[in-house]
Structures are given as structure tokens and as C-alpha cells.
Amino acid sequence: MNFTPLWTAALNAFSNFIIVDEHCRIAYMNKPYTEILNVQLEDVIGKPIKSVIPTTKLPEVMASGKAHIGALMTLYDHKTGKDISFVCNRIPLIEDGEVIGGVAISTFNEVGEIYNLYSEVEKMQQQNELYQQTIEQLRKQTNPLDYIIGTSQAIQQIKSTIAIFANSGLSILLTGETGVGKEVFANALHQLSSRSTSNFVKINCAAIPKDLLESELFGYEGGAFTGAKKGGKIGKFELADGGTLLLDEIGEMPLPLQSKLLRVLQEKEVERIGGVTPIKVDVRLICNTNQNLTQLIQDGRFRADLYYRINTIELAIPPLRDRLDDIPDLCNFFVQKFNRENGSYTQGVEQEVLALMQQYIWPGNVRELEHVIERLCFLNPHSTIGIASCDFLLNKLSGDHTLSRPAAAFSSLQEQRSSAEIDLIRQTLRQTDGNKAKAARILGIDRTVLYRKLKKYHID
Ligand SMILES: Nc1ncnc2c1ncn2[C@@H]1O[C@H](COP(=O)(O)OP(=O)(O)OP(=O)(O)O)[C@@H](O)[C@H]1O
Ligand SMILES: [Mg+2]
The missing domain is CATH 3.40.50.300 (P-loop containing nucleotide triphosphate hydrolases)
Structure with a gap:
């Protein structure tokens, strides 16, 4: 192939430049490329490109008719004895709708650094896909x-x-x-x-x-x-x-x-x-x-x-006061949550405390309960939450609830609950001839809770 010196210089300005015919046989390869591959131009002309460059993607490009623009490729450079990476374009040559050949040309040389970044991005994309799949699976598993x-x-x-x-x-x-x-x-x-x-x-x-x-x-x-x-x-x-x-x-x-x-x-x-x-x-x-x-x-x-x-x-x-049955589950949930967050081992909430919580009106609802549990977990990092650390809860209970009562309708509900409680305590005490320990047992509450209630409701 005879080119003018200007043409030859121009074609040799790229690290690789190669032309193949319609059968993917090498029609031309520039000098830098022959040097990288350590071959002589006259030995490779007319040979199938795959036999000279096994990793080439040019045959795929020709088969699909679609160019690869900005693709990354790595070759062993015989000149330096190292792998070398290029950014290259691979283009099918089409005339009258027929693929008559293909050309590949490097657009950037020595892109080791870009290549590393590219592999990093590729790795992150794969990881991201994996995370997405895991999230999707978890989502399906949890209702x-x-x-x-x-x-x-x-x-x-x-x-x-x-x-x-x-x-x-x-x-x-x-x-x-x-x-x-x-x-x-x-x-x-x-x-x-x-x-x-x-x-x-x-x-x-x-x-x-x-x-x-x-x-x-x-x-x-x-x-x-x-x-x-x-x-x-x-x-x-x-x-x-x-x-x-x-x-x-x-x-x-x-x-x-x-x-x-x-x-x-x-x-x-x-x-x-x-x-x-x-x-x-x-x-x-x-x-x-x-x-x-x-x-x-x-x-x-x-x-x-x-x-x-x-x-x-x-x-x-x-509101929480209208579904007091939820308190034990919510307490358990929040205890576990705080244990996870703080690395603590609070065991749970004692029955007596749960009973106390079920007497409070919870104007701040579940959010207030969450904060109460947070405080109690902090005070009991390795044990169960017992009545001993509930002074502040008792203060809440003995406080003036009317101040924090959010709904007028509630006042009658709370009053009704108190009045029912008073009746029940009086009745049980009569039944036990005033024996408070026995009455507490029948009522299913701790003696201290009963004493507090007697005081609160002024029952002799
Ligand atoms: N049923 C529940 N299960 C688990 N956590 C709950 C539940 N209800 C409330 N919580 C928790 O209680 C806190 C308060 O809940 P949330 O912020 O949803 O209240 P809200 O009704 O939006 O209140 P506001 O009107 O003040 O915005 C949150 O930390 C939330 O996670
Ligand atoms: Mg909200």
C-alpha cells in the first residue's frame, strides 16, 4: 500500500488504526499498532483479524452494523512489556446498506487511570444492582x-x-x-x-x-x-x-x-x-x-x-388512651429498638409498670410513650424495667390531667374509668374485709399500686 508521507504520518498518529474487509480480514494496520502487537504489516495483511487480535470486537460491530464509540480495550504491548489501555471507536463501513468492511481507531492513548475509574464505576454499578435486588427481596419478605x-x-x-x-x-x-x-x-x-x-x-x-x-x-x-x-x-x-x-x-x-x-x-x-x-x-x-x-x-x-x-x-x-391494649407491644418494640440503637440489654417492662402505663392518658400518644421508654431503658440498661424507676411516671399520673387533656370527650371517659376503678377497689376491699394484700392479688395489681390508688382516690 503506497501512501504519501503526509498520509502515512497522519495514519501513524494513532496508537492503533486498523481496516478490515467484508470478511473481517486485515486490509491495513498502522505502524504503531504493528509495533504493539510485534508483527510485520506484510505478514498480517489478508489474515482474519481474530487470528491476529483474538480479543477484537470488530467482527461483532460488523455483524450488528452498530458502532462502538468510546469503548475501552486493553492489549499486551510488546514494546513496553506491559498491558496498555485505549479508548477506541469501532465503526462498520456501510455502502448501499451493505457492510463492506470495518475500521477501529484509538481516540485516547494511555488511559490506565481512566480504565481504573471505569472498572470502579462498573464494580459500583454491579454492587448497586445487587443492593437493589436485596432491597427488593427484603421488601417482598416483610409486610x-x-x-x-x-x-x-x-x-x-x-x-x-x-x-x-x-x-x-x-x-x-x-x-x-x-x-x-x-x-x-x-x-x-x-x-x-x-x-x-x-x-x-x-x-x-x-x-x-x-x-x-x-x-x-x-x-x-x-x-x-x-x-x-x-x-x-x-x-x-x-x-x-x-x-x-x-x-x-x-x-x-x-x-x-x-x-x-x-x-x-x-x-x-x-x-x-x-x-x-x-x-x-x-x-x-x-x-x-x-x-x-x-x-x-x-x-x-x-x-x-x-x-x-x-x-x-x-x-x-x-389516641393511645383509647387502645391501651397496644401498650405492651409498643413497649416491647421500643425496648428492642433502643437496645439495638444503644447496644444495651434492657429485658422488658414489668407487668406492674405496664399496668401503671395503662392508667395514664398519654396526651402525646405513642411519641410520648416512646420517650418514656427511652428514659426507662437508659435507667435500666441491663435489667427489666420495674416500678422503682418509674417515679416520673407516677408524677405524670398524679399531675393535673385536665391541663393536657386534648379532647373534651375524653374528660368523661377518664372520669368514667376512675369511677369504675373506685367502685371495683371498694367492692374488693369489702370482699377481703379490708385486707389490702389480698385485694391487690384479686385485682391483679401490685400492693404498692393499690396503695397509690387508695391515696389518689382518697379511699379509707
Ligand atoms: N403503631 C406504631 N408502631 C410503631 N411505631 C409507632 C406507631 N405509632 C407511632 N409510632 C412512633 O411514634 C412516633 C410518633 O409517630 P408519628 O410521627 O407517625 O406521629 P404523628 O401522628 O405523625 O404525629 P404529629 O401529628 O405530631 O406529626 C414515631 O417515632 C413513630 O415511629
Ligand atoms: Mg406527623
Whole structure:
């Protein structure tokens, strides 16, 4: 092959440059390439490329008709006695729709470093895939409803409603006092739905300044307002596309934003602030509130039409005092949680303490119980939690509950419970002729608890 010196110099400027004919036989190889392979050009011309370079991918490229651009290849360099890596392009030569040959050319030389990074990235991608598979398997093994602790009738009822509606895509409103676990139930709803592999986006309407809430929810285009980020910002609605959006403390949403939210829900598309084109979104909405929305509607602070749009299904989570049966399971769960987190070995909560806990009104609900257990675990890192470390709980019990009673209806419930307790204690004492130890045994409570109750209710 006779090239002018200029052509030869140009072709030798690459570490490898090779041309093959339609049968994958070598038609040309530049000098640097022959040196790397330690061959003579005249010996390899006309030979099948695979017989000279066994690792070549050029035949595959020709068979598929699809080029490899930016591929990495490694060869043993006979000149230096080391492996050498290139970034190369492999291109099929096509004329009138027929592959008439192929060409491979290096685009970067000496890319050992890039190659290492590439292998690292590849390794991480493989690891990531493995993690994804493991997460998926774990997700399949664990029923998301198992993360909701409690077997009281109320909780069982809510769990079965969640199981029925999780996959429906209907909007759900979770109501209940602070700390009852609305977020725990919202999580289960998302995890149990077919949307669980997409985003679960949460936004707390009370925690974000009112004038920022709109841009957080709907996003904005670059330069939409002073201080806006140059490239704009994606909103939570877009982020939750295909998944679930949890609007926490929805009762705190300002009225003008409520109108915009209603429009978005009806039209299923959002418009970023300063944007002109609406963006289609497929979002399942869950709203949480510890406020009485009907009261807010009456006060003119919440739109009735939005309320009817978001409460297609309303799940009212009862306060802990109305499901005292859940206390032992919750205590056990939190003890184990703190043991895991702190490396401690608290054994559990004694019956007597559980009985005490079941007399308290828990204005802060499960969250308050969790903190109480945290404190008790800290005090009893290696033993069971007994009455001896419960002074602060007794103080809570003897405190003025009316101050922390969140619902008026509760006052009568608590009074009824106290009055029933007084009757039962009096009756048992009469039965035992005033023998307190015997009465405590019959009542299934510790003697100290009975003494405390006698004092509390002023029973002689
Ligand atoms: N049934 C439950 N099982 C396990 N943990 C629970 C349960 N209910 C509540 N918790 C725990 O109690 C704490 C409070 O729950 P959560 O934050 O969901 O309450 P909330 O109803 O959203 O309260 P708020 O209205 O104040 O936001 C959390 O740490 C949560 O994990
Ligand atoms: Mg919450």
C-alpha cells in the first residue's frame, strides 16, 4: 500500500488504526499498532483479524452494523512489556446498506487511570444492582403493615382498611392527635402500593415558611423571582411523579395555596412558578392532620372543596388512651429498638409498670410513650424495667390531667374509668374485709399500686 508521507504520518498518529474487509480480514494496520502487537504489516495483511487480535470486537460491530464509540480495550504491548489501555471507536463501513468492511481507531492513548475509574464505576454499578435486588427481596419478605405495632381492634381495623385501599390510588386523609403514628401509617400505605418502587416524598406544611411552600410544592423556573436558583427548581409534585406525596399538617396550608393545590389535583398537572407549560404528574396523595378540618372549614381557614377532594378515604387513628391494649407491644418494640440503637440489654417492662402505663392518658400518644421508654431503658440498661424507676411516671399520673387533656370527650371517659376503678377497689376491699394484700392479688395489681390508688382516690 503506497501512501504519501503526509498520509502515512497522519495514519501513524494513532496508537492503533486498523481496516478490515467484508470478511473481517486485515486490509491495513498502522505502524504503531504493528509495533504493539510485534508483527510485520506484510505478514498480517489478508489474515482474519481474530487470528491476529483474538480479543477484537470488530467482527461483532460488523455483524450488528452498530458502532462502538468510546469503548475501552486493553492489549499486551510488546514494546513496553506491559498491558496498555485505549479508548477506541469501532465503526462498520456501510455502502448501499451493505457492510463492506470495518475500521477501529484509538481516540485516547494511555488511559490506565481512566480504565481504573471505569472498572470502579462498573464494580459500583454491579454492587448497586445487587443492593437493589436485596432491597427488593427484603421488601417482598416483610409486610409493610408489620411496621405498625399494635393488635388492638382499632389498629387491626385500620390495617385491613389500608390493605384494601393501598393500591387504589385514591387520596387518603389520616387524622388523629399528635404522636398517634400518622406517618407510620402513611409509610405503610406507600410501601404496600404498586408505587413503592417510586419516590415517597414528604413535605410538612407547618415546617416550611408560608411564602416558600408554593415553590417547594410546585417548583419554579430560573429567574422566576429574586433569589431564585439559576436553573430553576423541581417541585415536590414532580419529584413524586409515579409515586406518593405526603402533605403533612395539611391544615396549615395557606388558603391561596389550597386553591392551587385543588387545581393541580383536578387537572393532574403542575405549572412551575414562572413557567408556561403545564407538566403532567401522576401522584398519589396522602394528607395528614392533627387538626379538626371541619372546624377549620367553619372558621373559613380550610376550603371545603379541597377537603372533599382529599378525604376520599379518611382514616382516623385513635389516641393511645383509647387502645391501651397496644401498650405492651409498643413497649416491647421500643425496648428492642433502643437496645439495638444503644447496644444495651434492657429485658422488658414489668407487668406492674405496664399496668401503671395503662392508667395514664398519654396526651402525646405513642411519641410520648416512646420517650418514656427511652428514659426507662437508659435507667435500666441491663435489667427489666420495674416500678422503682418509674417515679416520673407516677408524677405524670398524679399531675393535673385536665391541663393536657386534648379532647373534651375524653374528660368523661377518664372520669368514667376512675369511677369504675373506685367502685371495683371498694367492692374488693369489702370482699377481703379490708385486707389490702389480698385485694391487690384479686385485682391483679401490685400492693404498692393499690396503695397509690387508695391515696389518689382518697379511699379509707
Ligand atoms: N403503631 C406504631 N408502631 C410503631 N411505631 C409507632 C406507631 N405509632 C407511632 N409510632 C412512633 O411514634 C412516633 C410518633 O409517630 P408519628 O410521627 O407517625 O406521629 P404523628 O401522628 O405523625 O404525629 P404529629 O401529628 O405530631 O406529626 C414515631 O417515632 C413513630 O415511629
Ligand atoms: Mg406527623
